């Protein structure tokens with residue numbers, strides 16, 4: 001079961017990143033080109049937010065249940081002094097949750113904005129910041145622990 005959740009969490013990252021890049025790109029071109037805000041714009045931002053919440057649910061399963069890097073690791077003395085334990089046990093979960101909330105709030109704000117150009121501008125800001133936080137907190141191994149890009 002641990003392996004199943006881990007593989008799911010690993011692959012879902014690409015859906016989050018893909019939907020996020022598309023949402024930010026559409027928001028930017030829509031804003032700069034003064035294009036109408038379409039159903040397609042709404043759908044891609046719904047996908048970005050949806051994949052993120054799915055990732056949060058799988059992440060919570062790993063964190064509170066199955067992962068040796070979740071709560072279990074945080075209960076061991078000196079957990080905060082170990083950069084890998086600290087990353088998965090605290091930094092990763094805190095910032096990813098913040099990013100998911102930011103994208104969700106962004107969607108609500110965009111929905112309640114009347115002008116199409118302003119919708120795109122706000123979408124660009126909220127989804128852009130959300131995507132940057134996600135990209136920073138994926139364990140690519142650049143400044144944080146390394147995990148495989150694809151798991152089988």
Ligand code: HEM
Pocket residue numbers: 006009010012013016051052055056057058059060061062063067068069070088092093096097134138139147148151
């Ligand atoms: C958009 C949000 C998220 C993305 C893109 C993401 C991405 C990732 C990736 C790529 C890994 C490495 C998986 C691997 O070793 O193959 C990972 C590990 C992990 N994530 Fe997330 N994550 C997100 C949110 C969360 C949240 C909200 C939690 C906790 C509630 C969480 C908990 C964990 C844990 C505990 C691990 C370590 C798993 C292990 O090696 O046993 N993640 N995450």
